[in-house]
Amino acid sequence: MTPEERPEVPGARLYDAIGGAYTATRRTEPRIAAQIWDALGDARTVLNVGAGTGSYEPADRDVTAVEPSAVMRGQRPAGSAPCVAAAAESLPFGDRCFDAAMAVSTVHHWRDPMAGLREMRRVARRVVVLTFDTDEPGWQDRFWLTRDYLPEFATVLAGFPPLAAMAGAIDARVEPVPVPWDCADGLFEAYWRRPAAYLEDHVRRAMSVWAKVGPEAERRAVRNLGDDLGSGRWAERNGDLAALDAADLGLRLLMA
Template identity: 50%
Template sequence: MNASAPGGTPATATYDRIGIGYRHVRRPDPRLAALIHQALAGVRTVVNVGAGTGSYEPAGAEVTAVDPSRVMLEQHPGRRKVLAGAEELPFEDGAFDAAMAVMTVHHWPGLHRGLGELRRVSRRQVVFTWDPGHLPGLWLVEEYLPEIRQLEHARFTPLSTVVEALGAHTVVPFAIPHDFTDGFQIAYWRRPESYLDPVIRQASSTFAQLPPSVVEPAIARLRADLASGAWRRRHADLLDQESVDYGYRLLIAGDGESGAS
């Protein structure tokens, strides 16, 4: 791995702790991949900031992966890897056709600075993130783990702020399919039994940051509600839905054609 950290190694990242085995749970979903690849159409060089294991990178493009976690970069299959934070990208102005950032901006200590760096080093920017003000929320948070809401609202900046800081000209909603393969927290909204699996929970940064004294009693209540049928009685409406808009958005800025937002 050709991983470097100009200016010094960043502070230990959350994903140094939770990243082991991450690829087995967080498998790219083809529908989200198609949306991101459409936004990146025509680019030859891409920097993937907060790259993790390389999900959603466009085939055929020359991709440079940037991540502050060595554990995550070691799982990335590419050859161009740089250990760095988003706030100090070690590249020249306009070095890439595009910059991409997928479910990562909420982890950046300096959001505005990081988004500014995306704009500095690339001509097009594609960011997939979540709107913390969107309703409805996930039942798991509302009914079992309200502590997750506190974490999320502390980490996620309002979508309007991200749109403005990025200078996004296009905002595309992405409803989460019931069989979404990328196992971040929202993925199992119609598959509640999945949240009982500690391996699945470990791949979600919010779960991983909560103490067992909070998570385990909540999961025990969910297990009991599934066994009694109480969960299905409360959420019968969800069982017939193919997808739900939980506030996930793809933002596009820079040289792409503007579209409806």
């Protein structure tokens, strides 16, 4: 990727800024991984687009990674799959040269998600994408954090394509991906039953949402959540969550 091309990759700029905190809390969640790997089927060669540190790359397949952020590439562990500096919208590979292409929690960072999905469809015979559903009316209210403390989350995904459009672009079927209550991967929704975790700075630093909403919204959300945890108001509102082992918070798997 040339310096001239780099400014066109907003996800790379974001993760160059926040990626240093990523490995502290962003680990492979085995139950989500099993769902992704099962969707890969019998694919032997796999392209991982927006690969980050490679958390969900299957160890038993021939993986090639694509990651535009130098910070994220630098944190990939020794012995991990070879990684190419490129953007999803312009994959430097020939047509149908991979059995499968996968993308995990990265599509919302792409400059042009639809173009990136079409590129994945071009270079692979099978496509597996973990993304987020904004089609459902009132989707912002699925998660108490965005409903009660961070309404700005809606603006983060304001220009995000509808799930139906993304699925249609690659002729994919859609499957929900529940988030376990003890999710090992510290993604934004991971601590839905462990609210005090959102008060920890090192936890928030590995979530792109906070960088996007800005420090003022973050400070307000953290302050109000802390107050409600201390007063017991959060528990009054969300006490029913204690009985759940997993929650549907809008994560979806596209499989084509």
